[in-house]
Amino acid sequence: MPLTSQAPESETRVAAANPTQTVPAGAAEGGASYLVSVTSQDSESAARESFRVAQGKYASVLGSRSPVIKRVDLADGKTKYRAMVGPYRTRQEAVQFCTELKGAGGQCFIP
Numbered sequence: 001m002p003l004t005s006q007a008p009e010s011e012t013r014v015a016a017a018n019p020t021q022t023v024p025a026g027a028a029e030g031g032a033s034y035l036v037s038v039t040s041q042d043s044e045s046a047a048r049e050s051f052r053v054a055q056g057k058y059a060s061v062l063g064s065r066s067p068v069i070k071r072v073d074l075a076d077g078k079t080k081y082r083a084m085v086g087p088y089r090t091r092q093e094a095v096q097f098c099t100e101l102k103g104a105g106g107q108c109f110i111p
Contacts, residue, residue, distance in 0.1 A: 033086065033087030033088065033089065034086055034087060034088045034089075034090070034091050034093070034094035034110060035068060035070070035084040035085065035086040035087055035088075035094070035110070035111070036084060036085050036086055036088070036094050036097055036098050036101075036108050036109070036110055037082045037083070037084050037108060037109050037110070037111055038051060038054055038062070038067070038082075038083050038084060038085060038101070038106065038107070038108050039051055039054060039082070039083045039107075040072075040080045040081070040082045040083075041080065041081050041083075042079075042080065042081070043081060044069050044071075044081045046081070047067070047069050047081035047082065047083040048067065048069060048083065050083060051067040051083035054083075054106060057105075057106070058101060058104045058105065058106045060104060061097075061100050061101045061104050061106065062085070062101070062106075065085050067083040067084060067085060068083075068084045068085070068086065068087075069081055069082070069083055069084075070082045070084055072111075082111075085097070091110065094110045095110065098110060
């Protein structure tokens with residue numbers, strides 16, 4: 001019986017309709033990475049703009065960092081968009097960054 005090669009199954013890739021970056025579920029819980037939330041807004045564009053303003057205000061800490069915009073569906077049915085920075089390998093690294101931002105006058109938290 002001769003061996004025949006089969007063509008690999010083709011993969012179909014579809015671009016996301018929503019360009020919001022997301023972090024795989026469970027990444028932070030497993031200790032793989034931590035993000036620091038810098039601002040939370042009602043829309044993705046507002047989160048990006050709010051981050052841009054904070055970046056200008058706290059340039060010594062936020063510098064040239066790019067935000068990770070994460071959609072969060074709250075228990076009350078509302079949707080928020082968090083502008084976050086990271087990822088950090090450990091919670092301690094995330095806490096250190098947040099402490100530096102707060103020391104400069106900014107606000108943040110680690111979800």
